[in-house]
Amino acid sequence: MPATLTSLHRYPVKSCRxxxxxxxxVEPQGLAGDRRWMLVDASGTAVTAREVNRLVLVHPEITPTGLRLTAPGVDPVEVETPEPTTQVAVSLFSSSFTAAAAGPAADAWFSATLGVDVRLVHLDDPTRRRTSGSFPGGFGDPGDRVSLADGYPLLVTTEESLAALDEEVLANAPTGREPLPMSRFRPNVVVSGVPAWSEDDWRVVRIGGATFRAVKGCARCVLTTIDPDTGLREREPIASLARLRRYDGKAWFGxxxxxxxxxxxxxAGDEVEVLEAVEPGGGPLRVPTGNPVAPAH
Structure with a gap:
């Protein structure tokens, strides 16, 4: 059986469900509708679930006019896509750019829901932001662009690699532990029908009628340890990834x-074909030691 695209995922607001x-x-900066909104603090610095774990409980849905936001214990709210003229200065990791302010009503809803003062912004023009690979020492081309994903436009994971990881997790867990869901890793595309960890070796892959460059493995962070259904943190999957997939002092998945x-x-259901690959065994594609590594997706 050929490899298959088993599911597609987008994240309208960065760090939310x-x-x-x-x-x-497929857009140059990622999937349409993926990570075009994010939260910032008073200084314009991105606020993510790394700092505010409860963000993973907020459920944004894209509507014809903007977003519908729901979360446990609060009334839903409708947010209109702001006019591009309402630009404010924002920053996300090493990127500084501008985004459109969503307005006081959206800010008040998120601030009350999260218990911290935040503002919602919309990236009306994703060509403003360069990928991590377009900087010195990174992978990719100088013209590559990304919306509000951490470093690159899309993340691919495989069901076989998750199964291999879950074997390690369950082998070292108390009886009754459930396997980790793929939602912990927040991929855009999930593939099945390939050997576990073979994605390390991909360099060009075709999914349906689209081709993609595999530019860097994904170094995972504390965000993967937050249960997307409860907002609570634990040691997994970082503890198990550190045993299985530790390179350059980081744990890798996707x-x-x-x-x-x-x-x-x-x-969903599109055929997946690896067009170019390297010999297996080298681990994930990663920035050489001494150069900055993009954060996890």
Whole structure:
């Protein structure tokens, strides 16, 4: 059986709950609708679930006019996409750019829901932000762009690699522990029908009618330890990844992709073909020691 795209996911607001979709348009900066909104503090610095774990409980849904936001214990709210003229200065890791302010009502809803003062912004023009690979020492091309994902436009994971990781997790866990869901890793595309960890070796992959460059493995952070259903943190999967997948002092799961076929529609069930790969055994593609490594997706 050929390798298959088993599911597609987008995350309308950075660090919030994702949406599983049957189809998605590939854009140069990622899947359409993926990570075009984020929260910032008073200084314009990005606020993520790394600092505010409760963000993973907020469920954004894309609507024709903007977003519908729901969360446990609060009334839902509708947010309109702001006019691009309402630009404010923001920063996300090493990137500084501008985004459109969503307005006081959205800010008040998020601040009350999270218990911290935040502002919601919308990246109306994702060509403003360069990928991590477009900086010296990174992977990718100087013209590559990304929306509000951490470093690169898309993340691919495989069901076989998750199964291998879950074997390690369950072998070292108390009886009754449930396997980790793929939602812990917040991928955009999930593939099945390949050997575990073979994505390390991919360099060019075709998914349906779209081709992608595999530009860097994904170094995982504390965000993966937050249960997406409760907002509570634990040691897994970082503890098990550190035993299985530790390179350059980091734990790795998944591979970052850059699209070379904008406009193509991906569909769950699409065939996946690896067009270029390297010999296995070298571990994930990563920035050479001494150069900055992009944060996890």
């Amino acid at each position: 994702g949406e599983t979709v049957e189809t998605a348009v 591979v970052n992709l850059v699209p070379d076929s904008p406009g193509v529609v991906l569909r």
